[in-house]
Amino acid sequence: MAFYPDERIGLFIDGANLFSTTKALDFDIDFKRLLEEFRKRGKLIRANYYTALLEQEDYNPLRPLVDWLDYNGFSVITKPAKEYTDENGRRRIKGDMDIELAVDMMEAAAYLDHVILFSGDGDFRRAVQAAQGKGARVSVVSSLKTQPSMISDDLRRVADTFIELADLETMIGRAGGSN
DSSP, rough: OOTTTOOOOEEEEEEHHHHHHHHHOOOOOOOHHHHHHHHTTTTEEEEEEEEEEEETSOOOTTHHHHHHHTTTTTTTEEEEEEEEOTTTTTEEOOOOOOHHHHHHHHHTTTOOOOEEEEOOOOHHHHHHHHHTTTEEEEEEEOSSSSSSSOOHHHHHHSSSSEEEEEHHHHHHBBBBBOO
């Protein structure tokens, strides 16, 4: 990974995508270690975590994580998830944060040197290009080591650097492994 000590870094984390990827890789992220790791690599200006939440539920398993992130150096961007029943009568939840993440990333590219996107979602391809157009380098963190691969080929091709999430496990993984 190419990082420079004086570069201004921003982390943009697609929470749902990162959760799916780490689950497929069978490890949990220690978000405190993740911040520490990227603070070592440059001037960490921004660390955004994006997730949708079901607000009407009595207990939301994401709430403790979101609260911890909010109090420990992350800007947490949420919106209410929408619950619906599909054509087969199954309960489904929809909570896409792509637009919020893409807009924030493109705006931040004006004052960041290096944008690090934690997502393999190919929908971010154009946002990555827009951030690069503002002069920022863009690294994408996802995985080729899952079955199927969690990184869109289009996104990997447009990124300046692809970082294999599995290779970061010893640096940012939670001690004791997965649940």
